[in-house]
Amino acid sequence: MNRNRTVERSTDRRGRVLLLRVLFVVLLSLIIAPDPAVAEGEDSGPSELAAMPIEDLMGVEVSTVLGASRYEQRVSDAPASISIITSQDIKRYGYRTVADVLNSVPGLYVTYDRNYRYLGAGGFLRQGDYNTRMLLLVDGHRMNNNIYDTAAVGNDLILDLDLVDRIEVIRGPGSSLYGSNAFFGVINLITKGAKHVNGLELSAEAGSFDANKQRATFGRTFGNGLEMLLSATRYNSRGQSLYYKEYDSPATNSGWSDGNDYEGYSSFFTNFKISGLDVQAAYGSRTKGIPTGAWGTVFNDDRTKSTDAQGYIDVRYRRTFRDNQDLSVRVFYDYYRYDGKYLFDYPPLTMNRDLAVGKWWGTEAFYKTRIGNRHTVIAGLEYRDNLVQQQKNYDDSPYAVYLDDNRGSYSVGVYAQGEFIVSDRVLLNLGARYDHYKDFSGRLNPRAALIWNPMEKTTVKLIYGEAYRIPNAYELYYTDGNVTQGANPGLDPETIRTYELVLEKYVKDFRLCLSGFYYDVENLISQQSDAAGLMVFANTGRAEGKGIQFEMERKWPNGFSGKFSYSFQEVTSNQDGVGFANFPKHLAKFNAFGPIIRNWLGAGLEIQYASSQKNLNSTSDGGYTLVNATLLAEKIFRNLDLSFSVYNVLDKKYSNPASREHVQSDIEQDGRTFRLKATYRF
Amino acid sequence: MKTLSRMFLMAVILGLALTVQPVCVCAQARQFGEYDVKAVFMANFFKFVEWPSPVREYRLCIYGSDPFGQSVRTLEGMKVRGTMLEVRRPSSLRALGDCHVLFISSSERRRIRAILDAVRGMDLLTVGDTEGYAQEGVMLNFYIEASKVKFEINLNSIRSSRIAVSSQLLKLGRMVGDE
Numbered sequence: 001m002n003r004n005r006t007v008e009r010s011t012d013r014r015g016r017v018l019l020l021r022v023l024f025v026v027l028l029s030l031i032i033a034p035d036p037a038v039a040e041g042e043d044s045g046p047s048e049l050a051a052m053p054i055e056d057l058m059g060v061e062v063s064t065v066l067g068a069s070r071y072e073q074r075v076s077d078a079p080a081s082i083s084i085i086t087s088q089d090i091k092r093y094g095y096r097t098v099a100d101v102l103n104s105v106p107g108l109y110v111t112y113d114r115n116y117r118y119l120g121a122g123g124f125l126r127q128g129d130y131n132t133r134m135l136l137l138v139d140g141h142r143m144n145n146n147i148y149d150t151a152a153v154g155n156d157l158i159l160d161l162d163l164v165d166r167i168e169v170i171r172g173p174g175s176s177l178y179g180s181n182a183f184f185g186v187i188n189l190i191t192k193g194a195k196h197v198n199g200l201e202l203s204a205e206a207g208s209f210d211a212n213k214q215r216a217t218f219g220r221t222f223g224n225g226l227e228m229l230l231s232a233t234r235y236n237s238r239g240q241s242l243y244y245k246e247y248d249s250p251a252t253n254s255g256w257s258d259g260n261d262y263e264g265y266s267s268f269f270t271n272f273k274i275s276g277l278d279v280q281a282a283y284g285s286r287t288k289g290i291p292t293g294a295w296g297t298v299f300n301d302d303r304t305k306s307t308d309a310q311g312y313i314d315v316r317y318r319r320t321f322r323d324n325q326d327l328s329v330r331v332f333y334d335y336y337r338y339d340g341k342y343l344f345d346y347p348p349l350t351m352n353r354d355l356a357v358g359k360w361w362g363t364e365a366f367y368k369t370r371i372g373n374r375h376t377v378i379a380g381l382e383y384r385d386n387l388v389q390q391q392k393n394y395d396d397s398p399y400a401v402y403l404d405d406n407r408g409s410y411s412v413g414v415y416a417q418g419e420f421i422v423s424d425r426v427l428l429n430l431g432a433r434y435d436h437y438k439d440f441s442g443r444l445n446p447r448a449a450l451i452w453n454p455m456e457k458t459t460v461k462l463i464y465g466e467a468y469r470i471p472n473a474y475e476l477y478y479t480d481g482n483v484t485q486g487a488n489p490g491l492d493p494e495t496i497r498t499y500e501l502v503l504e505k506y507v508k509d510f511r512l513c514l515s516g517f518y519y520d521v522e523n524l525i526s527q528q529s530d531a532a533g534l535m536v537f538a539n540t541g542r543a544e545g546k547g548i549q550f551e552m553e554r555k556w557p558n559g560f561s562g563k564f565s566y567s568f569q570e571v572t573s574n575q576d577g578v579g580f581a582n583f584p585k586h587l588a589k590f591n592a593f594g595p596i597i598r599n600w601l602g603a604g605l606e607i608q609y610a611s612s613q614k615n616l617n618s619t620s621d622g623g624y625t626l627v628n629a630t631l632l633a634e635k636i637f638r639n640l641d642l643s644f645s646v647y648n649v650l651d652k653k654y655s656n657p658a659s660r661e662h663v664q665s666d667i668e669q670d671g672r673t674f675r676l677k678a679t680y681r682f
Numbered sequence: 683m684k685t686l687s688r689m690f691l692m693a694v695i696l697g698l699a700l701t702v703q704p705v706c707v708c709a710q711a712r713q714f715g716e717y718d719v720k721a722v723f724m725a726n727f728f729k730f731v732e733w734p735s736p737v738r739e740y741r742l743c744i745y746g747s748d749p750f751g752q753s754v755r756t757l758e759g760m761k762v763r764g765t766m767l768e769v770r771r772p773s774s775l776r777a778l779g780d781c782h783v784l785f786i787s788s789s790e791r792r793r794i795r796a797i798l799d800a801v802r803g804m805d806l807l808t809v810g811d812t813e814g815y816a817q818e819g820v821m822l823n824f825y826i827e828a829s830k831v832k833f834e835i836n837l838n839s840i841r842s843s844r845i846a847v848s849s850q851l852l853k854l855g856r857m858v859g860d861e
Contacts, residue, residue, distance in 0.1 A: 050756055050757070052722065054851070057723055057831070058831070060831065061829040061830060062829055062830070072828075074826070324817070374792075376813070421791070456748075456749075457715075
């Protein structure tokens with residue numbers, strides 16, 4: 001056993017040395033490689049563009065990012081490593097949820113336990129963590145709720161993916177702008193405006209296991225400048241019958257969970273814009289059956305389920321004056337409700353309920369100006385008031401209350417960031433944010449980035465950043481009456497320091513990106529067993545992560561496009577590595593799209609490789625490769641879009657490590673599934 | 683090691699796949715480089731501008747450190763309204779007299795006033811892509827909004843010169859005043 005481990009470690013080290021060498025050579029050749037177009041004297045420029053009339057040019061998209069500095073800037077000027085996924089990619093690769101999208105992003109990894117989707121970044125993915133260390137924004141509006149800090153990336157996200165125009169994934173600490181939760185990165189979803197829709201759009205989907213989805217969206221721009229968008233979506237899936245060997249006994253249906261994998265949601269979204277005023281409102285509710293017998297609930301009973309509902313109203317006013325100053329003010333109100341129903345056999349059969357209600361409002365002011373035509377400076381102020389943070393745990397009948405915890409809290413944050421032009425080729429980006437939370441001492445999180453363009457179309461970024469996360473209400477106060485889980489109101493915030501080096505180069509129609517990171521987490525909040533065997537959240541110490549990432553993207557003038565990425569990441573901690581093993585050390589992702597018939601029929605292919613991961617029993621699964629394929633027909637019969645997607649084409653049997661609430665050590669994922677989708681614009 | 687070598691094999695195959703040129707010539711919407719778009723914009727500007735003296739050959743000049751690189755190569759030798767387009771990179775202010783459209787790079791930020799003073803009366807359409815240039819007096823200044831290249835217009839600068847800019851072009855931009 002011991003010997004095996006040593007052998008494994010040494011091959012691992014050898015592999016790493018090999019990898020580092022390969023990446024070093026690539027890095028070096030990237031920097032010194034001449035632009036082949038120059039070398040060959042070949043025309044590779046914008047010939048396709050040259051034929052465009054000026055009105056069409058006004059509609060051509062270039063690569064920019066909003067979420068990295070809270071204002072629009074070039075990706076190459078942004079103080080972070082960034083990936084952008086467009087609505088076109090979403091169509092071409094048949095993505096159904098944000099989780100699908102994120103699985104295609106270099107270095108990100110999403111797992112599923114048939115209840116929620118869990119997002120990992122930078123090699124870091126904790127069992128039982130509801131995506132608390134990534135900040136999720138919809139048009140800049142914070143989506144992480146005020147009980148669990150959840151960043152919903154599955155069907156529990158209340159925004160239909162069809163309404164998303166672009167997804168910005170901004171890696172690295174973002175607390176210098178956004179405060180808590182922007183620990184490993186920020187995901188900013190930018191919605192489609194009324195202009196994108198213009199009229200009525202109806203969409204219907206049908207997929208494996210009776211999954212079906214309908215959406216109606218109406219968008220209109222009026223003569224007075226008013227832009228209006230209204231959309232409603234409903235989704236239902238019967239789910240599948242699942243077999244779990246851990247329950248293979250006659251008393252538990254021989255391990256078969258039948259009719260418990262159902263899922264359904266409905267969501268609404270509306271957006272009104274008129275001269276600087278932008279009002280957004282959204283609401284959605286999703287219910288998922290829990291087929292795994294999690295937390296020791298009765299196996300194979302469809303009454304055990306979780307329901308998450310969330311809604312918000314966000315009113316923003318933006319004004320530009322004296323041409324170089326931007327002022328925006330935002331007021332928002334958010335609502336979140338979790339209703340968990342867990343059927344236990346104490347005996348007798350009893351329905352235990354977990355209820356969480358969160359209500360909060362807040363306001364933000366943002367100011368941007370330019371100093372001496374050279375430097376861009378922003379400053380902002382944010383206030384958030386958690387009106388309700390309620391957690392309740394009780395049995396339905398006989399009625400017994402185990403927890404009824406009502407809290408309220410507030411936070412204030414002040415931030416500033418400057419983009420300073422040091423010379424023609426050097427940008428310096430400095431920013432910091434100070435946050436004060438009720439019950440926690442204040443903290444300043446800085447970020448500094450040096451952005452250097454050693455030559456044309458080549459950017460080198462050196463970034464240092466700090467971030468933190470305040471323990472959430474669930475970690476601080478949740479207990480089920482000290483049966484399995486205890487509270488720990490004494491928790492401290494966890495902090496991270498990150499160093500990143502990014503090299504980006506455009507060669508001909510290629511984009512190449514190579515980056516490396518190192519981070520150091522302190523006061524990590526994680527779930528532990530205390531002396532009495534009770535699960536409690538505690539500040540358990542340190543973790544160190546490092547990784548390297550290579551990305552190559554190419555867009556041919558004839559409509560073909562492809563990208564490939566490889567990432568290596570590794571996290572070590574002072575706690576025996578438990579809980580850190582469930583992120584694959586190697587991830588490789590490949591996407592390609594090509595037109596088949598003119599520009600109306602095309603095919604998208606996606607290949608994702610994840611190396612071996614260890615579950616909580618330290619058993620490795622050997623890794624897996626998934627293939628997804630989509631056939632897309634656009635604008636047939638005037639305004640009809642049709643697509644057919646097959647996920648896991650090879651029907652690969654694979655699993656994700658399970659968290660502590662499961663008897664299973666791994667949760668098997670979907671085999672081959674399909675989806676047919678039709679969208680018509682009137 | 684098995685998984686590692688398998689992964690490398692996959693990386694090599696997929697990496698190679700990207701270097702192969704597929705054979706299908708069909709138009710499809712795609713994203714372009716920012717400067718590819720700006721370069722074509724500038725070629726288009728020639729269509730909407732009348733110079734006081736007759737023009738035999740259109741000259742697009744780039745002053746300061748060149749952000750375009752490859753992007754302007756396709757413009758060279760291109761014909762706009764039947765007239766040849768030539769791209770130049772003059773190194774001194776005195777050489778600017780031959781230009782019709784002058785792109786002033788953001789590297790000249792500190793000298794912008796001096797440059798604009800020097801070219802006054804030269805009948806040039808001045809273009810930039812630096813925040814604040816339009817307020818300083820550059821006629822057309824690119825900016826980016828919602829991932830799209832747009833431009834602002836300093837109408838005072840255009841009116842005080844002898845060139846005529848078509849209203850068709852003016853209605854596409856955003857007007858700004860002097861600072």
